[in-house]
Amino acid sequence: MGCDGGTIPKRHELVKGPRKVEKVDKNAELVARWYYCALSQDKLRQPIVACELGRLYNKDAIIEFLLDKSADKTPMEAASHIKSIKNVTELNLVDNPAWSGDKESIKGDKYDDIQSARFICPVVGLEMNGRHRFCFLRSCGCVFSERALKEIKSEVCHK
Numbered sequence: 001m002g003c004d005g006g007t008i009p010k011r012h013e014l015v016k017g018p019r020k021v022e023k024v025d026k027n028a029e030l031v032a033r034w035y036y037c038a039l040s041q042d043k044l045r046q047p048i049v050a051c052e053l054g055r056l057y058n059k060d061a062i063i064e065f066l067l068d069k070s071a072d073k074t075p076m077e078a079a080s081h082i083k084s085i086k087n088v089t090e091l092n093l094v095d096n097p098a099w100s101g102d103k104e105s106i107k108g109d110k111y112d113d114i115q116s117a118r119f120i121c122p123v124v125g126l127e128m129n130g131r132h133r134f135c136f137l138r139s140c141g142c143v144f145s146e147r148a149l150k151e152i153k154s155e156v157c158h159k
Helices: 026-035 059-067 146-152
Strands: 048-050 056-058 134-136 143-145
Touching: 048 059, 056 059, 134 146, 143 146
Parallel strands: none
Antiparallel strands: 048 056, 134 143
């Protein structure tokens, strides 16, 4: 009766179940699309260009991609549809006055709010943080929220 050192393991201790699939955080994925270049994975910096698929790129990364025609370089999936600089449009973005990302020195002791965006819609004032849909006009490169384009109902840029 006890104290013999033997234990009887249960079934759940011996049999391992199927591994749980790691889920990608949708919020983090949207933030990454609006903060990082789709080609070089660097932070977006001016001048920013966009393709017809809506992906955002640093202009210098696109130029380097187009100039590097070496045979050993495999084509990047994110920019395989871009054949010339005419396939992208340079964006005219409006800075967010409430954003203080690059203004402060980053020492690792401050909280980075990923919901505050660097750019905003000039008409409605919505932040470009991935929560709202944004559109750009291919003729001039102005960027508006989808809500603002529905309110304006015009084919011409408001500027």
